[in-house]
Amino acid sequence: MPVHRSFERELAILESMSGRTPDEADIARLRRTLESENNYLVAKVAKLVAEHEVTGLLPQILAAFDRFLIDPVKRDPQCWAKNALVKALVKLGCRDAAVYLRGLRHFQEEPVWGGQSDTAGALRATCAQVLVECSELTEAALLNILLEPMLDPDKTVRIEAVRAVGQVGGVSSALLLKLRVLLRKEEPEVLGACFSALLRMQNNDRLGTISLVADFLDHGEEAASEAAFALAETHDSAAVQALIDRRRYGADPWFVSILDQAIAVSRTQESLEFLLGLIERDPRQAASALEALSRVYASSDVRLRIAQCVARSRSERAQQAFRQFFPEPAADL
Incomplete structure (x- = not known):
């Protein structure tokens, strides 16, 4: 059978499994296809394994993930397989830190017009988040690991690393996030993630944090709208008062609209x-x-x-x- 017809037949069979509980024959097919060199088919299988939580295939998912980390540009362009496989590992309950550390440290430069582009940002972002759930890591070890992704070239990775630090909680996490905010050298979306993480932390200096975020409520600050909605989502009276005070101070029409929306959202x-x-x-x-x-x-x-x-x-x-x-x-x- 020609290769393209074989691929289409296999893909059709896999797609027919979505939405129904796989039987023994289906699971055997999933196990075999996980050994395929076709990254698209393996990604499809990984999604099915995650959808149906086929825990018996965890060893094969782990093996496939490791396999596609070798010669990755050739074997897994766009990280299709690795992205799906790591999500399956999360769904199946794998909390082995070593697995996600491999994903967190993976960069995949692929040729694009005019140069190269890293396609592993989504993989690193997922791994940064799940490492928080790996109980073998101490708080200090976890924060040390997350320092590098907080400076990752990919904005999505930085956002997820900030959220992960916020989930770790504690004084060290709060100080790390406050330092990132005070530097004022981040893209608005990343600062917004810092604002939200700080404001959600328990046993933190709440009024001090509200004041810190409210300092960005200025139409000259690129992160002003991120600060406004982060404050609004707390539903805290002090945070709402900071929004109202800024609104009374006056602003250009665009930021007036942002402030009114944030005040309403509270x-x-x-x-x-x-x-x-x-x-x-x-x-x-x-x-x-x-x-x-x-x-x-x-x-x-x-x-x-x-x-x-x-x-x-x-x-x-x-x-x-x-x-x-x-x-x-x-x-x-």
Whole structure:
């Protein structure tokens, strides 16, 4: 049988296994295909093994992962097999730190137009996260391991490393993340991950952390929107007050919109009252506040309160924005 037809037949058989419990013959086929040199087929098998949690194939998944780390550019371009295999290992409960350390330290430079590009970022990101669950590693050892991925060239890896440090918790983790923030030399998304990790930590200096993140609430800071939403997601009164104080200070229209959305996302009574007050007292700000509220609140009670504030504003601009963001609900047929 021609190679391409053999591949298509095998692929069709594997795809037919999705969504149904594999029988003994299916598992035997999965075991055989894990030994294939075709990285795409092995990736398909790994996804099926993870989907059905076929724990009996854990040794074969481990062997395949190691195999595709050898001569990887030729044998596993784009890391298709390794990415799927490491996710299967996680799903099957493998928590052997040595396995994920191999993945964390793997870089795969592949030829692209004009040079080379590393395709192993997603693999390193996954491994950084799962290492937190490897009980054999002490807190000190784990933080030492995560230092390098926090400086990884790939932004996704840095984000996942920051999240992993946050999950480790403790004073050392908090200091490490605060140092990363204070350097102010990171991309906004990575700083946002630092903000969220710090704000989620237990037994941390909460007010000090809120103040640290709130320092980025300036329209001149590229990470301002990341800081705003990190504060909002805490639903903490001090964090919400920091957002409201910054909103009262004034900003350009884009950042006003960001602040209003963040204040609404916090879903506190204080934030709701603040936005309702804006609608009623300052028609120029009504559209931004109404849009923010429309994205968060859908209840008829809140809609009624908003409508009353719009009516008391006596502003055509506010009424027009209300009709835009809170259209009349469709009548039941």
